[in-house]
Amino acid sequence: MATVQEVVRAAEDKTSTRPTMKAIAVLPGQPDSVHLAALERPRVEDIPGGRGVLVKVLRVGVDGTDREINAAEYGAAPDGYDFLVIGHEGFGQVVEVGPNVTTLQAGDFVVATVRRPGTSIYDVIGTNDMTTDDTYFERGINLRHGYLTEYYVDDAEFIVKIPQGLKDVGVLLEPTTVVEKGIAQAYEIQRRLRVWRPRKAAVLGAGTIGLLAAMALRLRGLDVTVLGLTPRPYLNSDLVEALGARYASTRELSLTDAARAHGPFDLIFEATGFAPIVFEAMQALGKNGVLVLSSVTGSDHRIEVPADKINLDFVLGNKVMVGTVNANREYFEMGVKDMAQAEAQFPGWLGRLLTHPVQGLERYRELIETLTIAKGAIKVYCEVA
């Protein structure tokens, strides 16, 4: 296998006089193809209209999506490349901005959004997370390189500033936006009720997303019950309890029983990745309640469900279920606010989620292995710089 120095030198020879940099990439369609690639270092001028922001990458989180892309379940390379740089949970520092960027400056800590606009009306109005296009452009996921590299450049429109006080946990912003969008969609939907003062919520799953959902719901003052698989006590249940929320293992308390004991649930946030629980949640949801689905479930499990009962409960209870994918800029901004409030209300809590750092892009193999097999990992991330 070539050394890093050899990879970089080879790329420099092949291309131009522009300096190159390292990146963690996959060959889409080829399982377990994660490798160290080299690509040209971007320049602020690459973005038209003087709107470019050149960012030095500091940390990048990885999650199930990265694992699935490396398993060749999805992901596509950008035009002109046979590889895709992965990593969509970025955190970095501005190096240089174009002449028409007024909101950011060199030295600012930043996180970039993931999806880039397509052509539908939802893309035009700045809500590309709601695109009706068939093709998505997502940095680190589909047709656009990600952040597991040394530098990236993008339009200031897609780059969100992180306050100094959040720099140690800024890498958690992207996963937080999943939660922010889901909860914001729920509240938007519930405007249909004129008055909605949710009191009790359930979060299904105690991984990174489940924990962040519990955090965001506690910040909104709800009584929160988190259901995970593992019996307490362990790190995740400790983190739930540190928020003043309740943790239970589904091995000891089913969702249905949890609803009886701790409901009715005005909101249920599903973040397990286990689809059968969605159908149990449809029934466990309280009257006028809203069930938010955020898990990507790529398998093909079939289960038996009480069809009449689920439908009847939905009708008689005026219930709602909503799916949520991706997040646009406004949810990144909401996430910053919630993370700031969390640091004020639960000091140090966010930092406890950063369980598994891996040093340097060169350790790409260790990064993916830690993501796949590490016991007790909450957030696995690469310390790039």
Add this chain to the structure above:
Amino acid sequence: MATVQEVVRAAEDKTSTRPTMKAIAVLPGQPDSVHLAALERPRVEDIPGGRGVLVKVLRVGVDGTDREINAAEYGAAPDGYDFLVIGHEGFGQVVEVGPNVTTLQAGDFVVATVRRPGTSIYDVIGTNDMTTDDTYFERGINLRHGYLTEYYVDDAEFIVKIPQGLKDVGVLLEPTTVVEKGIAQAYEIQRRLRVWRPRKAAVLGAGTIGLLAAMALRLRGLDVTVLGLTPRPYLNSDLVEALGARYASTRELSLTDAARAHGPFDLIFEATGFAPIVFEAMQALGKNGVLVLSSVTGSDHRIEVPADKINLDFVLGNKVMVGTVNANREYFEMGVKDMAQAEAQFPGWLGRLLTHPVQGLERYRELIETLTIAKGAIKVYCEVA
């Protein structure tokens, strides 16, 4: 069996000097107990605060709920009675109003709402269709007498005026409100999208509710596909096509194929009473779409569903599903507007839904039998006066 005259005389003997009247009632809990009851004729003074409106009943529609109440599947008698007067789809004419009623007068055609307020915040703000109380008070259904009688009295708050020009179809207002609430909830929910211009809708079921849903969606300018069981042509498919909508039988075109041919569906309105199609609809729904469930499915059918696939589609497509039950005053008012627009846009169409009149309360047996066995019935109703 006692004659009507005997029943009425017996009631008059038993009670007071107040005149009595006939009513179609059931003995809750006792299957097939439909019978002719007698009860005191109400007076405008029965309602406190001078807010009473005394209404002479002209027509009352019946539906599956009446059939199920007669089958003792649900329904409860008001306090002090062992019987429940059924009929919740009323239409009548004001006889007399209390001194503090300014919005109605004798001679006005009217329809009364069904649910009466409980104690939750939703009842307090006038949206008792969204009550979170465990006990519902519903005229003709639960704990309150219905409209299959000669007169009723109620607070002006619950009585909606019908324009002269709609008097021949006014008995269709209550079923129309099911559709109005479902569609209004969908539009309220879709405010989450900032911009929502639904173009294509599917209506599942071509009974009274399905036909009225197709009407309401056509009035909003959507391209509408109605899926029924029976192959075209027959009265219901003719009615669908008279609206400029498309009819297909699920024996010839599945919902999934209909979505491929005539979708993507921005809105699906479910009105079949057959719960399994709900789970097919979850998948057939387009991106950012909304699925409205309006069927009461009291049985206990279990089916196998592709759990991962349904969840994934909801998440990646930002989809919503909402259940809807009952309707408050505002939906009755919307229904009046839509019925007026329908008469302007599709003259005579509503009247064609009134397929099966039954003359007089005395023919209660024929009324229930027609509801149960008549082939090709759309709306079965009693001509009371």
